[in-house]
Amino acid sequence: MALHAREAKLDLVTKHIKHFPDFPSKGILFRDICPILKDPGALTAVIDLFEEHVRQTHPQVELIVGLDARGFLFGPLLAQRLGVGFVLVRKKGKLPGPTVSVAYKLEYGEAAVEVQEDAVAPGEKVLLIDDLLATGGTMYAACELMKKQNAEVMGCMVVIELKELNGVEKLKPNTLFSLVQY
Secondary structure, eight states, X not given: OOHHHHHHHHHHHHHTOEEEETOSSTTOEEEEOHHXXXXXXXXXXXXXXXXXXXXXXXXXXXXXXXXXXXXXXXXXXXXXXXXXXXXXXXXXXXXXXXXXXXXXXXXXXXXXXXXXXXXXXXXXXXXXXXXXXXXXXXXXXHHHHHHHTTOEEEEEEEEEEOGGGXXXXXXXXXXXXXXXXX
16 A cells, blocks of 8 residues: 555545544543444545554464454454464353463453354364453463464554553564554
């Protein structure tokens, strides 16, 4: 994709991120991706940009792994474009059948993510996708879950990265590709 076209797509995506001060609590500036989903051009731009990145840096990817729940919005579209499968990583207790889970710490407590036991084969090359990276806890847990399944984590992708929260540090040595940074 030409540099001008890429910049135009990034601009379109950025213009469709809505900001809500003091949501969900005072002092938080919430970045909402719903306007991206509502606008076919903005949604296409997101998938175009992700597709370009994957084709250039990870052409051998075999699965796109989407994180609960907004990774489910972008992941299947990207997987379809790439001609690869899509796998769900959900909050514990949401998937039927045998599952594998990884627990992780939250600021005030603990949570867990899980995948169906047969969703990822040992050695499969996977890329993880979500809408936003903040502190990195959920994405880190999903990476650990993929490693527990003996998958090869090729990297992580998000629409929005909140750089001030430094979540990317938690993901190392995994790499992060983000479209928009704040």
